[in-house]
Amino acid sequence: MANRNVPISRRQLYIGGEWREPVKKNRIPIINPATEEIIGDIPAATAEDVDIAVEAARKAIARDDWGSTTGAQRAKYLRAIAAKVLEKKSVLATLESLDSGKTLFESAADMDDVAGCFEYYADLAEALDSRRKTPVNLNSDSFKTYVLREPLGVVGLITPWNYPLLMAIWKVAPALAAGCAAILKPSELASVTCLELGEICREIGLPSGALNILTGLGPEAGGPLASHPHVDKISFTGSGPTGSKIMTAAAQLVKPVSLELGGKSPIVVFDDIDNLDIAAEWTLFGIFANTGQVCSATSRLIVQESIASAFLDRLLKWTKNIKISDPLEEDCKLGPVVSAGQYEKVLKFISNAKSEGATILYGGKRPQHLKKGYYVQPTIITDVNTSMEIWKEEVFGPVLCVKTFKTEEEAIELANDTKYGLAAAVMSKDVKRCERFTKAFQTGIIWINCSQPTFNQLPWGGKKRSGFGRDLGEWGLESFLNIKQVTEYTSAEPWAFYKSPSRN
Numbered sequence: 001m002a003n004r005n006v007p008i009s010r011r012q013l014y015i016g017g018e019w020r021e022p023v024k025k026n027r028i029p030i031i032n033p034a035t036e037e038i039i040g041d042i043p044a045a046t047a048e049d050v051d052i053a054v055e056a057a058r059k060a061i062a063r064d065d066w067g068s069t070t071g072a073q074r075a076k077y078l079r080a081i082a083a084k085v086l087e088k089k090s091v092l093a094t095l096e097s098l099d100s101g102k103t104l105f106e107s108a109a110d111m112d113d114v115a116g117c118f119e120y121y122a123d124l125a126e127a128l129d130s131r132r133k134t135p136v137n138l139n140s141d142s143f144k145t146y147v148l149r150e151p152l153g154v155v156g157l158i159t160p161w162n163y164p165l166l167m168a169i170w171k172v173a174p175a176l177a178a179g180c181a182a183i184l185k186p187s188e189l190a191s192v193t194c195l196e197l198g199e200i201c202r203e204i205g206l207p208s209g210a211l212n213i214l215t216g217l218g219p220e221a222g223g224p225l226a227s228h229p230h231v232d233k234i235s236f237t238g239s240g241p242t243g244s245k246i247m248t249a250a251a252q253l254v255k256p257v258s259l260e261l262g263g264k265s266p267i268v269v270f271d272d273i274d275n276l277d278i279a280a281e282w283t284l285f286g287i288f289a290n291t292g293q294v295c296s297a298t299s300r301l302i303v304q305e306s307i308a309s310a311f312l313d314r315l316l317k318w319t320k321n322i323k324i325s326d327p328l329e330e331d332c333k334l335g336p337v338v339s340a341g342q343y344e345k346v347l348k349f350i351s352n353a354k355s356e357g358a359t360i361l362y363g364g365k366r367p368q369h370l371k372k373g374y375y376v377q378p379t380i381i382t383d384v385n386t387s388m389e390i391w392k393e394e395v396f397g398p399v400l401c402v403k404t405f406k407t408e409e410e411a412i413e414l415a416n417d418t419k420y421g422l423a424a425a426v427m428s429k430d431v432k433r434c435e436r437f438t439k440a441f442q443t444g445i446i447w448i449n450c451s452q453p454t455f456n457q458l459p460w461g462g463k464k465r466s467g468f469g470r471d472l473g474e475w476g477l478e479s480f481l482n483i484k485q486v487t488e489y490t491s492a493e494p495w496a497f498y499k500s501p502s503r504n
């Protein structure tokens with residue numbers, strides 16, 4: 001087992017390049033979901049601290065050392081942060097696991113992805129210098145025009161607990177690459193690694209105020225950020241109800257928002273697949289990775305009737321083989337869910353499914369060998385109908401529900417039978433069929449013969465109630481840029497719209 005005695009530093013808010021005690025001095029306990037123990041505390045920001053952080057961000061933009069940087073200069077900061085993340089990878093990964101319950105293997109992979117995301121946006125920041133000013137030819141002798149890509153300004157980044165540092169970095173890296181000044185508000189359930197990012201920024205000498213980190217409760221710290229008149233945009237990842245509140249607050253000031261709100265994504269498995277084991281493993285990975293706490297989790301298995309029983313049989317064999325343990329143990333593949341609240345919520349979804357008439361084919365309980373911690377067995381639910389809660393609502397836990405289909409049309413209808421539209425997967429060796437599904441799925445992300453692989457270069461986001469806007473790729477950068485057109489009259493001739501008074 002990895003060292004659980006990695007010290008958790010007692011941090012303050014990171015504002016204007018310094019550690020600063022919250023004005024009201026409140027703190028929130030850090031709970032390790034594997035042991036239910038309090039292992040430290042984080043500062044709790046309120047509206048007063050938000051005001052101070054917004055002021056620090058505005059100053060950073062007004063100062064040359066941040067506001068007048070080139071993309072190439074900002075790329076140097078991003079690369080320095082990436083290098084520090086890799087240098088501290090083992091400590092950061094352990095902290096992520098202690099705080100969120102994520103398996104150490106996944107935490108370590110997240111830290112690689114965090115560094116990779118900073119490096120990717122460093123490249124894009126450099127490339128931005130040549131794209132900063134784009135001439136637009138009007139075929140006119142009288143006008144010279146161009147378009148500028150400029151930083152949007154002060155941006156608020158409100159992020160969830162399922163990938164505590166990675167989800168923050170999907171927004172922090174492009175915001176800094178663009179030249180914005182950012183205020184990050186991570187989830188109160190898992191903020192430790194985001195505070196460590198503050199220390200990294202201090203160590204590499206990121207200009208003060210370019211990134212500010214405010215930990216705290218949603219309504220107390222996130223709310224004032226969303227409604228702050230000097231915050232130019234909010235980029236949010238989290239639950240639908242909170243996304244809706246943030247959009248409502250932002251709407252009062254016509255503040256743009258970008259919302260990434262999770263889903264109830266389908267994985268459709270056809271009987272023409274060559275290898276049941278390969279499909280079974282992707283199905284497992286799609287719902288049990290990160291203990292199912294993934295916005296894009298493929299939580300609805302839609303399997304062709306002709307192979308349903310063979311496929312479920314194989315799925316069960318793979319599921320029984322998953323090691324459930326303390327996330328720091330070697331080879332752990334399923335840790336606890338993040339909090340007591342999430343644990344209760346997941347178990348309630350399972351008991352509601354049972355009382356609505358579904359069958360718990362596997363799991364559904366706390367694993368017997370674990371007496372403490374917020375553990376839930378990997379769970380597979382069958383005999384599901386489309387009016388059941390388990391078919392419709394996002395569980396955000398290790399719970400897969402299963403329906404069978406006969407025809408392709410039926411599969412498409414079932415796949416799109418959801419208010420969400422984040423991701424969808426299809427498993428089939430028929431290329432034409434995969435193309436038909438790619439067109440038919442009402443989502444922003446399509447996986448063919450896999451589920452969940454994610455790349456920095458590709459846009460990430462959904463439609464319908466999964467939200468709008470895109471993280472990652474060039475789209476993630478555009479989301480933090482203001483597009484400014486410049487039109488210059490270059491003719492020596494008068495405009496001659498009005499009759500000139502001099503000729504009267």
Ligand SMILES: NC(=O)C1=CN([C@@H]2O[C@H](COP(=O)(O)OP(=O)(O)OC[C@H]3O[C@@H](n4cnc5c(N)ncnc54)[C@H](O)[C@@H]3O)[C@@H](O)[C@H]2O)C=CC1
Nearest residue numbers: 159160186187217218219222223238239242261262295396
């Ligand atoms: N789509 C996704 O990636 C995620 C979905 N969820 C879903 O949401 C459920 C609830 O989890 P929560 O942690 O409560 O998610 P949440 O959506 O409430 O929290 C996400 C972030 O929003 C902040 N927040 C909460 N209320 C706010 C407000 N009024 N104004 C501004 N910011 C606010 C939180 O502090 C956190 O930083 C989960 O059970 C899960 O089903 C949770 C996390 C991530």
Ligand SMILES: C[N+](C)(C)CCCC(=O)O
Nearest residue numbers: 162293294295296452454
């Ligand atoms: C695809 N994955 C698992 C790397 C990240 C999913 C991000 C999310 O839950 O929002």
Ligand code: NA
Nearest residue numbers: 031099100189
């Ligand atoms: Na925690």
